[in-house]
Amino acid sequence: MSTEAMNWAMDDAPMSRTEKGKPDTTGRHILQVLAEHARSDGSNSHPSILRIQYRTGYDRTTVQRALRRLEKAALIERDGTVDGRTRWQLAMGMVRPATDWADLEREENEYRAAAAGRKRRSRSKEVTDSTSVTVTGGESVTVTHSESVTSDVTDSAPSRHALNAQPSRTQRRPNHQQPSVNQLHKDSCAPSAHERDSAPQPLFASPASSAEPNSEQQQEIDFAAFYAIYPRKIAKGNARKAFAAAVKRGAKPADLIAAAAAHRDNWVRCKTESRFIPHPTTWLNGERYDDELPNPSAFQSSGSGPQTTERNLTDEEIENASHFA
Known part of the structure; x- marks a missing residue:
């Protein structure tokens, strides 16, 4: 076994192509078997077809077709016979072009850019337009939505809201656990959209509520x-x-x-x-x-x-x- 020939077959040898123009991965595997039986200069490689079948698991027809493709690509050359087996010379002078690696890097960069774009679009879909509320001053409240409604509220009457009235001392409970004014306001009003969104969620969500990946x-x-x-x-x-x-x-x-x-x-x-x-x-x-x-x-x-x-x-x-x- 030659380390030089194996390294060439695995990394440096040009990638041959099939009849359909796709990378010949089968031929690449068989080229590695030939390199395993070659000398350091790529000569004297003569494994039998049966030996190649045993090492790769391919049938005889697949091995013979791959050998013809490798020979057509000039990656191997016949160099006589040994005990009835074809002896091959590996073309270790042929080197894989650097553009192969550059193409892989370009495809990787394109994939990353596409993934980043999908992530940005996914985040933008999660943000929905809600009712826009603008508060100016202490008494003027402007609410803007699809019908653009503006309401100004001014407290001009001296009377107080019934919820703002403090309970008398005689009305307090024995344990003095009276609800606060803020709690009374909260209980009497419907929860806002922000309060609904910020409400604690159940620890274990039902299968119907789980989001799809x-x-x-x-x-x-x-x-x-x-x-x-x-x-x-x-x-x-x-x-x-x-x-x-x-x-x-x-x-x-x-x-x-x-x-x-x-x-x-x-x-x-x-x-x-x-x-x-x-x-x-x-x-x-x-x-x-x-x-x-x-x-x-x-x-x-x-x-x-x-x-x-x-x-x-x-x-x-x-x-x-x-x-x-």
């Missing part, structure tokens, strides 16, 4: 479900950004979660080492959720290779998969 909260809930399923827990912050970018590109959160579970099961069946499981950020940015996965029955073999039958994974296998990292 907004788009950002729902996306965080979906990402938490995805991250809990994905077996390799590395760079959670970058994974969250990659998950949001995938959703922005049109992927449905439910499909991402289902694909992560399917890939996890496939890695468990293949007994893939944790270091060869891509980071969640790489998996999402490379749109690996669209990769073709082999049918579990394809792992049945009468010759070399693991003897397995199609079955559902046990809880213990799923739990072990979550500790790959």
Whole structure:
């Protein structure tokens, strides 16, 4: 195994494209297997098709098509045969353009700007126009609403309101717990809009009164479900950004979660080492959720290779998969 070839295949090699123009994530995975068997200069890589199938979980047709795409993109070149197997030379002189990273940064900035705009619009919807009340002087009260009504109240009579009259000494209760004048005013008047809004809310709201999560909260809930399923827990912050970018590109959160579970099961069946499981950020940015996965029955073999039958994974296998990292 060559560290130089592996680093090139994982980070520095140009991203090949499929016939539809999408990033060739399947070819990228197979290129990493070729680099694993190459020398430091990218030469003498000759794993068999069966070995590539075993390491990736792809069927023979998928592997052969990916090899043709890599050869067409000039990332690999035939260099003879070894024991009937094709020997490949990796084009380690080809380097991924810097614009790939710049495009990702631009998409990230656009996503953040869009998220900030959605947050501002959400806050503006929470603010509603209420009745405008303007108080000038001590006696003049101006109330403005849809019909623009103005009322001036002047206290010219010497008499007092009945609520303002203090109770006599003989009228007091034995324990002297008489309500105050302010309390009498408060009890006799209907509560204002401000008082209704500021009234204490019940500790436990009924299910009907609970607010639905907004788009950002729902996306965080979906990402938490995805991250809990994905077996390799590395760079959670970058994974969250990659998950949001995938959703922005049109992927449905439910499909991402289902694909992560399917890939996890496939890695468990293949007994893939944790270091060869891509980071969640790489998996999402490379749109690996669209990769073709082999049918579990394809792992049945009468010759070399693991003897397995199609079955559902046990809880213990799923739990072990979550500790790959």
